[in-house]
Amino acid sequence: GNSVTQMEGPVTLSEEAFLTINCTYTATGYPSLFWYVQYPGEGLQLLLKATKADDKGSNKGFEATYRKETTSFHLEKGSVQVSDSAVYFCALNPGAQKLVFGQGTRLTINP
Amino acid sequence: EPEVTQTPSHQVTQMGQEVILRCVPISNHLYFYWYRQILGQKVEFLVSFYNNEISEKSEIFDDQFSVERPDGSNFTLKIRSTKLEDSAMYFCASRRIQETQYFGPGTRLLVL
Numbered sequence: 001g002n003s004v005t006q007m008e009g010p011v012t013l014s015e016e017a018f019l020t021i022n023c024t025y026t027a028t029g030y031p032s033l034f035w036y037v038q039y040p041g042e043g044l045q046l047l048l049k050a051t052k053a054d055d056k057g058s059n060k061g062f063e064a065t066y067r068k069e070t071t072s073f074h075l076e077k078g079s080v081q082v083s084d085s086a087v088y089f090c091a092l093n094p095g096a097q098k099l100v101f102g103q104g105t106r107l108t109i110n111p
Numbered sequence: 112e113p114e115v116t117q118t119p120s121h122q123v124t125q126m127g128q129e130v131i132l133r134c135v136p137i138s139n140h141l142y143f144y145w146y147r148q149i150l151g152q153k154v155e156f157l158v159s160f161y162n163n164e165i166s167e168k169s170e171i172f173d174d175q176f177s178v179e180r181p182d183g184s185n186f187t188l189k190i191r192s193t194k195l196e197d198s199a200m201y202f203c204a205s206r207r208i209q210e211t212q213y214f215g216p217g218t219r220l221l222v223l
Contacts, residue, residue, distance in 0.1 A: 034211070043117075043202060043216035044154070089154060097159035097167045098144065099204075099212060104153060 002027045002094045006102035013080055014110050021075040021105050023064075023090035031092040033057075033066055033073040034099070038087040047075075047088070082109045113137040115215035117203050123221045124193055132188045132218045134203030143186045144204040144212060145178065147171070154202065160186065193222045 007022040025033065035047040035057070048057030053068035062077045073090060090102040116135045124130050136143050145157040158168045160178055177189045186205075190197055200219050204212040 036214075044204075044214040046211055046213070049211060091154075093212075097142065097161075098156040098169075099146075099154075100156070101154040 002031070002092060002100045004090050004092055004100055004102035006088075006090050006105050009104070010106040010108060012108045012110065015082055016079045017109075019075070019077040019080045019084075019107070021088055021090075021107070023073045023075065023102060025071050025073065025090075025092050027071075027092055027094050029095055030068075031094040033064070034091040034093070035062070035064055035073070035075050036089045036091060036101075038089065038104070040086070044089065080107075080109050082111055085109045115203055115205055115213050117201075117215035117218050119218060120216065121219045121221075123223065126195060126222055127192050130190050130193055130220065132190075132201050132203075132220070134186045134188075134205075134215055135184050136186055136203065136205030137213060138184070140205035140207050140213075142166075142206045142208075142212075143178075143180070144206075145188045146202045146204065146214075147199040148202065148217075149196075149199045157188070157201075190220075193220075195222050198222045 003026045005024050032051045034049045036044045037047045048059040050057040050066035056065045064073050064075045085108050087104045087106050089104045091099045118133045143160040148154045158172045159166045175191050179187050200217045202217045203215040206212045
């Protein structure tokens with residue numbers, strides 16, 4: 001079946017630290033991969049996406065590369081800010097209708 | 112930029128009552144979805160809707176749930192007889208063909 005596994009949270013970092021949130025997936029076929037972000041009290045916002053192997057999605061300083069050989073889509077940012085504090089969800093679309101989400105990783109950035 | 116909107120933002124109801132959650136998808140989108148997120152848990156797919164019919168539904172989407180697109184703009188989720196375990200954040204999403212799903216801000220439902 002299709003599933004997404006994210007690194008356990010919560011994650012707490014200091015401002016300007018390097019961020020990695022791990023995401024691995026299991027899927028049949030060739031899914032599209034996504035990172036969504038949920039800021040406190042808000043809904044889900046698309047952060048970035050990649051639709052095929054070796055694609056790199058990027059937005060707001062965040063990046064993730066679709067690695068088919070390791071079935072991974074790790075989220076990275078070189079220098080985090082307090083405003084990046086949120087819950088981050090990795091998700092896949094296996095070509096069917098729905099999105100399959102990971103469990104989410106809560107990120108807190110301290111000044 | 113067009114957005115998916117949802118109303119109400121919060122709803123409190125008594126167990127056994129019916130609730131209707133409303134969504135206005137982005138106007139030129141063709142596919143519509145409901146997801147839910149129980150507090151502290153992952154976002155779960157409920158149902159997808161295309162061409163005025165359900166195209167896929169999850170095990171969660173039992174006979175107590177229904178969806179409707181009553182006019183050209185609204186997309187509703189009805190829970191006929193709410194249970195305590197229906198307490199969750201409910202998200203509506205929409206997309207065009209082969210494009211990313213865009214989510215609304217959610218309705219937080221609390222069943223007492």
